Amino acid sequence: MTDFLGIDVGKLHLHCVLLQNDKTPARKTVENTTSGFEQLDAWLRNRKSKAVHACLEATGSYGEAVSEHLYDAGHTVSVVNPQQIKAFGRSAMVRTKTDAIDALLIAQFCQAQKPPVWSPAPREIRDFRALLRRRETLVEMIAAEKNRLESAPDGIVRTTIKEHLQFLEGQLHKVSQQMNDHIDSHPGLRQTIDRLDEIPGFGEVTAMKLVAETNGFSVCTTARQLVAYAGLNPRHYQSGTIHRRGGISKIGNAALRKALYYAALSAKNHSRYFRKFVERLQAAGKRPKVIITAIMRKLLVLALAVVKGKRFDAALALDA
Numbered sequence: 001m002t003d004f005l006g007i008d009v010g011k012l013h014l015h016c017v018l019l020q021n022d023k024t025p026a027r028k029t030v031e032n033t034t035s036g037f038e039q040l041d042a043w044l045r046n047r048k049s050k051a052v053h054a055c056l057e058a059t060g061s062y063g064e065a066v067s068e069h070l071y072d073a074g075h076t077v078s079v080v081n082p083q084q085i086k087a088f089g090r091s092a093m094v095r096t097k098t099d100a101i102d103a104l105l106i107a108q109f110c111q112a113q114k115p116p117v118w119s120p121a122p123r124e125i126r127d128f129r130a131l132l133r134r135r136e137t138l139v140e141m142i143a144a145e146k147n148r149l150e151s152a153p154d155g156i157v158r159t160t161i162k163e164h165l166q167f168l169e170g171q172l173h174k175v176s177q178q179m180n181d182h183i184d185s186h187p188g189l190r191q192t193i194d195r196l197d198e199i200p201g202f203g204e205v206t207a208m209k210l211v212a213e214t215n216g217f218s219v220c221t222t223a224r225q226l227v228a229y230a231g232l233n234p235r236h237y238q239s240g241t242i243h244r245r246g247g248i249s250k251i252g253n254a255a256l257r258k259a260l261y262y263a264a265l266s267a268k269n270h271s272r273y274f275r276k277f278v279e280r281l282q283a284a285g286k287r288p289k290v291i292i293t294a295i296m297r298k299l300l301v302l303a304l305a306v307v308k309g310k311r312f313d314a315a316l317a318l319d320a
Contacts, residue, residue: 005044005054005075006107008099009063015099016040017107018047025104032062037069055110057082061133068120078115083251085109121215124186129212131179138172179208192216196303198312200274201267201295209259210303223301230256232297248293257296264295274298 001021008015014036018026028043030036044052053076056063063079071077085102088109094101109115120126145165152158183190189211196207211217220226227233231252250257267274274295281291306312 002051002053002076003047003049004107004111005049005052006103006105006110007054007056007063007066008103008106009056009059009066010099011062013099014040014066015103016043017100017103018044018049018052019107019111020047020049025107027100027103029099032066034065034069037066040066041073052076053078053110053114055080055106055115057085057106067118068126071118071120077118078110079118080109080115081251084113084115088113121218124182124189125212125216128179128182128186128189128208131175131182132208132212135172135175135179138168138175142168142172183208189216192307195306195312199299199302199306200271201263201265201299202303203263203266206259206263210256210300213253213256213259217304217307220304223304226300226304227297229253230260230296230300232257232260232293232300260296260299261292263299264292267295267299268292 004019006017006019010032012032014030014032016028016030018028020026026047028040030039030043052070054070055078056067058079058081067077067079085106089105092105092108094105121129142165145161145168149158149161149165152161183193192211193204193207196202196210197204199207202210214220214226214229217226220229224233228249229252231250231254232248233252234248268278268291277295277298278291281294286294302312
């Protein structure tokens with residue numbers, strides 16, 4: 001018999017509820033660390049729980065490590081959109097929200113809905129994504145320190161900011177070199193990034209982000225699925241005689257949308273490839289935000305085609 005494990009993921013702790021047949025739900029809270037994962041393993045063994053279907057919400061980086069740990073331990077894992085759990089809770093008329101109740105709700109959702117099985121990205125993609133996110137953090141820290149330096153008075157504070165900037169820039173150089181070494185040690189990864197780099201609006205860093213945030217474009221098989229994964233699919237509202245089309249759903253990978261947004265800005269302003277497309281939308285009275293979103297979708301679909309083997313013809317950018 002399969003047991004169902006619901007995990008409410010927090011930055012510091014994991015609140016867990018285990019459903020076993022008709023037994024009273026078992027509860028356990030562990031730290032969101034490697035030692036906490038080991039305590040979770042021991043707890044499951046003590047409960048004589050062998051076949052486990054674990055479920056948790058997609059909460060960014062906080063849940064990645066425990067998801068990978070449970071998968072590597074041989075358990076079935078599902079990572080679901082938080083909106084699904086929220087809707088399930090409303091259907092069950094749950095009026096109270098605590099970490100323990102959320103964990104129970106996730107376990108009950110897993111038992112009732114049997115959500116799709118999740119599997120982690122290959123190790124080389126996971127390591128690459130970690131390096132890329134670290135690089136982005138360092139870039140943001142450097143920008144923040146430079147802003148502080150502009151308004152800092154002369155003296156000790158200004159000196160310490162300069163010293164910290166020097167350290168951060170050294171770390172950025174080190175991480176960038178580690179990224180390049182990692183890519184060079186995986187020829188398939190290098191080939192994919194180089195091919196994506198040819199797309200208008202994309203630079204090498206944008207190409208890297210797309211590969212990292214889509215698990216090497218393995219999360220989806222079709223363009224429509226990939227657009228929905230990025231949260232770029234349109235949001236519709238229909239009730240009775242009211243039909244309204246809103247913006248994009250935004251239910252998807254925010255980091256992927258961010259990378260595509262800046263790529264779309266660059267493509268709109270500097271690429272001939274999208275000039276006629278932009279002019280056609282402008283002539284139809286579309287707002288700038290709508291045009292950028294349309295370019296984001298086109299870039300993502302084009303990237304998928306390139307990854308699947310279609311070579312981007314740079315000459316099209318000159319002829320368009």
